[in-house]
Amino acid sequence: MPVLLLWVALVLYGLGTLLLIPSVVHRRPSISPASLAALALGLLSHAGAIAIEAARIHRLPVTDVRSALSFYAFLVTLAFFFLYLRYRITSLGLFMPPFVFVLTLISAFRPVRPFDLSAFRGGWLAVHIGSTILGYTGFFLTFVAAAMYLMQEKELKSKSPHAFYYRLPSLELCDELYYRSLLFGLPLLTIGILTGFIWASRTWKGPWEFDPKILASMLTWLIYLVLFSTRVSGGWRGRRAAYVAIFGFVAVMATFLGVSLLSGPHGYVPTLRQGP
Amino acid sequence: MNLALLGINHRTAPVEVRELMHIPESRLAQAVSDLTHREGIREGLILSTCNRVEVMTSAEDSVDAEPIIHQFLADHHRFELGPYQRFFYHYQQQEVVRHLFRVASSLDSMILGEPQILGQLKRAYALAHEAGGLNGSLKEIAGQALAVGRRVRRETALGSAAVSVSYAAVELAKKIFGSLEGRTIFVIGAGKMSELAAKHLLSSGASAIYVTNRTYERAVQLAAAFCGTAVAFEQLFEHLPKADIVISSTGAAGYVVNKEDVARILSARRNRPVFFVDIAVPRNIDPLVNELDNTFVYDIDDLGQVVEANKKQREREAVWAEEIVQEEVQRTMRRLASRDLVPTIVALEGRLNAIREGEVERYNTRLGNLTPEQRQAVDALTRGIMNKILHGPITELKNGAGQPEQAALVRLVRKIFGLAN
Numbered sequence: 001m002p003v004l005l006l007w008v009a010l011v012l013y014g015l016g017t018l019l020l021i022p023s024v025v026h027r028r029p030s031i032s033p034a035s036l037a038a039l040a041l042g043l044l045s046h047a048g049a050i051a052i053e054a055a056r057i058h059r060l061p062v063t064d065v066r067s068a069l070s071f072y073a074f075l076v077t078l079a080f081f082f083l084y085l086r087y088r089i090t091s092l093g094l095f096m097p098p099f100v101f102v103l104t105l106i107s108a109f110r111p112v113r114p115f116d117l118s119a120f121r122g123g124w125l126a127v128h129i130g131s132t133i134l135g136y137t138g139f140f141l142t143f144v145a146a147a148m149y150l151m152q153e154k155e156l157k158s159k160s161p162h163a164f165y166y167r168l169p170s171l172e173l174c175d176e177l178y179y180r181s182l183l184f185g186l187p188l189l190t191i192g193i194l195t196g197f198i199w200a201s202r203t204w205k206g207p208w209e210f211d212p213k214i215l216a217s218m219l220t221w222l223i224y225l226v227l228f229s230t231r232v233s234g235g236w237r238g239r240r241a242a243y244v245a246i247f248g249f250v251a252v253m254a255t256f257l258g259v260s261l262l263s264g265p266h267g268y269v270p271t272l273r274q275g276p
Numbered sequence: 277m278n279l280a281l282l283g284i285n286h287r288t289a290p291v292e293v294r295e296l297m298h299i300p301e302s303r304l305a306q307a308v309s310d311l312t313h314r315e316g317i318r319e320g321l322i323l324s325t326c327n328r329v330e331v332m333t334s335a336e337d338s339v340d341a342e343p344i345i346h347q348f349l350a351d352h353h354r355f356e357l358g359p360y361q362r363f364f365y366h367y368q369q370q371e372v373v374r375h376l377f378r379v380a381s382s383l384d385s386m387i388l389g390e391p392q393i394l395g396q397l398k399r400a401y402a403l404a405h406e407a408g409g410l411n412g413s414l415k416e417i418a419g420q421a422l423a424v425g426r427r428v429r430r431e432t433a434l435g436s437a438a439v440s441v442s443y444a445a446v447e448l449a450k451k452i453f454g455s456l457e458g459r460t461i462f463v464i465g466a467g468k469m470s471e472l473a474a475k476h477l478l479s480s481g482a483s484a485i486y487v488t489n490r491t492y493e494r495a496v497q498l499a500a501a502f503c504g505t506a507v508a509f510e511q512l513f514e515h516l517p518k519a520d521i522v523i524s525s526t527g528a529a530g531y532v533v534n535k536e537d538v539a540r541i542l543s544a545r546r547n548r549p550v551f552f553v554d555i556a557v558p559r560n561i562d563p564l565v566n567e568l569d570n571t572f573v574y575d576i577d578d579l580g581q582v583v584e585a586n587k588k589q590r591e592r593e594a595v596w597a598e599e600i601v602q603e604e605v606q607r608t609m610r611r612l613a614s615r616d617l618v619p620t621i622v623a624l625e626g627r628l629n630a631i632r633e634g635e636v637e638r639y640n641t642r643l644g645n646l647t648p649e650q651r652q653a654v655d656a657l658t659r660g661i662m663n664k665i666l667h668g669p670i671t672e673l674k675n676g677a678g679q680p681e682q683a684a685l686v687r688l689v690r691k692i693f694g695l696a697n
Contacts, residue, residue, distance in 0.1 A: 170451050
């Protein structure tokens, strides 16, 4: 049932993404109701899939890469609706639903693997994964805001407005979105990393500190910490900050997906590295 | 439904002629009343602006309204329209609807997408309505035109991009700063152009304004006009870091502000963005300033370039708006035309059925004692003949629904079948 609901959500996300193309191309002041309806139904179906799975295993279903990706896609869609209703930025449709679609697609195609529920005892691991994914949701928004900023900045510097000038929000709004999402994501990733340390030190035997995923996470965290502190101390903003934010999100994706293939425990097969 | 429109606009007539034909708003109600009291005219609507005069009527089916409108205009202006004939365009039926919808959508305006026309049409509608000039299909069409105009504004960006230099500057400022609420403007050089730009920015929400000028008195004057602060020219760089938007128009021969100056300003502002509008020729702001991050420099040519791009953008949007208009015209015409046909079709059927029943009645005695089955057969036979005859005219009428020739067709059908008007 959850698998079926996830597929339904995937199809609806795809449909919603296709339906919003005309709104963006024709620079409508709002995203077409049909597209929003498809995305909302997708979100509902997705929520159903997650709820059923949660009821079955009695905890947040973020136990493997498949379910973590699915949960991430769910949060990004939720964020999309929140932001769209709050700021009415049509061009968010250019970034967020396609990303959700791709995430859900990868999630839907990954095989369901058995996992060791005992690792989740105590709740540290669930907090670790949950807050990290929430933080990543914030950082995706930082990425989107930075990308929109760069495109709009290029238009304004070039002095001959093209399509993006008319479609994208003001630099000020991009900057607001950028800074707020950074303020949202950084504390959550910090909590995620700290709870991860606590869990690991209690569970794993042997030197876990040099796990590739842990190193990558630390690097990602440092990038965002630098972005935050330079903004607060030196008013570092604009084009260069936007480039770093984009690089930061590449690091997020590399950490989330790429390293999962190399890292033992974070491939979500905790038994491999656990002591006897 | 018998619609007609006679009009002139900025494309067909020079301003001298448009002035002559203009009907001021104060006389509009009287004019509509005069128009609708003419023989055969049921409804009237007059739209008269500086770019167009449009007189629309709906008339009795048998009436050709064009000469009546001509005569009305001649009577109203108290001169013969003869020499001005060639400036007028004349529309009928569907063309009237289409023209009115395009006008309401600002697709027929001199400046594509300008917003005033919808308000002007709304006013014309209200005046004509008060004068008792709107009570049928024209009322419905004019009301629909207002709705189409609103739909085009809502669903397209036809009217959104700025098409004048000073508004382009405001629009750019909004693309940088979002809202202009609470932003500070700095005017360097108190000229006519900078005054206008500052005025637009202030009316868009900017809150504080500083003015500086080589001759301090002039700065004081302009600052007073905007409730701003005058700054001595020598103290320019002390105050410049406060400014979000800088408008420059001094007569200086060299650059007043260069890259190093702005780099210092930016660090004092903690990199909050600055927008320079340089409308001076020769330029006051070194163009190299634009290379700095968080800084945007637009000179007068750049603003012109933005205006050109915006015009092209509006033209692209116009294609979409035309599609909306086309769709709305068809929908409106179908609705009106099919409703319009009902009385004629009913009358036609009634007429033929009366003939049929009369003839059956007349032959009643000669037919002798028919069994009920035979009587039914006679009924079916005559009814069949009647329906076969009706089929052609009714199909033809329905096919013509909404076409310009329809009024003539309806007249013809009514005439040859002897239907009362």
